[in-house]
Amino acid sequence: NDAALTQFIAWAEAGSPTLTQAWASIEKARATLTTTRAGALPTLSASGSATRSGGTGTASTTTRSAGLDASWEIDLFGRVRRNAEAANARVEAREADWHDARVSLAAEVADTYVQYRACGLLADAYERELTSVTKTEATTATMVQAGFTAPSDGALARASLASSRSTAINQRAQDRKSTRLNS
Numbered sequence: 001n002d003a004a005l006t007q008f009i010a011w012a013e014a015g016s017p018t019l020t021q022a023w024a025s026i027e028k029a030r031a032t033l034t035t036t037r038a039g040a041l042p043t044l045s046a047s048g049s050a051t052r053s054g055g056t057g058t059a060s061t062t063t064r065s066a067g068l069d070a071s072w073e074i075d076l077f078g079r080v081r082r083n084a085e086a087a088n089a090r091v092e093a094r095e096a097d098w099h100d101a102r103v104s105l106a107a108e109v110a111d112t113y114v115q116y117r118a119c120g121l122l123a124d125a126y127e128r129e130l131t132s133v134t135k136t137e138a139t140t141a142t143m144v145q146a147g148f149t150a151p152s153d154g155a156l157a158r159a160s161l162a163s164s165r166s167t168a169i170n171q172r173a174q175d176r177k178s179t180r181l182n183s
Contacts, residue, residue, distance in 0.1 A: 005113050012109045013102065022098040029094045033087040040080045042072040116178050123175045126168040133157075133164040 013019055047067045054060025075081055140157035143149040 002113075005110060008113055009106045009109050012105055016101075016105055018101050019098065019105065022094070022101045026091065026094040026098055029087070029091040033084070033091050036080075036083045036087040039073070040075060040084065042070055045069045119171075119175045119178045123168070123171045126164070126171045130161075130164045130168045133161050137161040 045068075048065070050062065050064045052060055052062045073080065137157040137160065140149060140154050144151055144154035
């Protein structure tokens with residue numbers, strides 16, 4: 001239920017050549033199905049003609065004719081029906097391909113988005129850890145100066161602070177890199 005993710009998926013679908021090609025395949029299969037089904041219907045054809053004859057000084061005659069033919073192929077062996085069933089199966093297969101392409105695209109966008117969001121959350125967590133370790137190091141340094149803690153504890157606190165600072169910096173760099181790649 002993330003509005004941003006929903007919008008990213010919609011943008012990806014709108015700009016996806018794969019989905020456009022999949023939809024074109026559906027339309028082609030539907031056109032083939034319509035043509036195949038038409039083969040099972042009666043065929044009507046009509047014709048008409050008119051001729052005028054006559055010369056100078058003689059009477060002219062006009063002849064008109066019209067014709068209508070109807071035919072229907074009886075599907076004794078089921079060829080037309082089987083072709084229609086096969087064409088219908090192709091339409092269903094192309095629709096399934098289109099749905100699969102949509103799911104695959106949405107999964108890819110969602111995966112990238114989740115990685116991006118996780119990167120930011122991890123950077124925030126490392127920043128909070130850095131703040132905590134900075135306070136711990138300052139407290140330990142004060143205790144070392146007062147003589148309540150061994151100098152080695154101060155050195156360990158400084159090393160921990162350096163490690164936390166390095167981790168936070170690396171994560172921020174990774175977060176910026178991820179932001180640039182996903183823009």
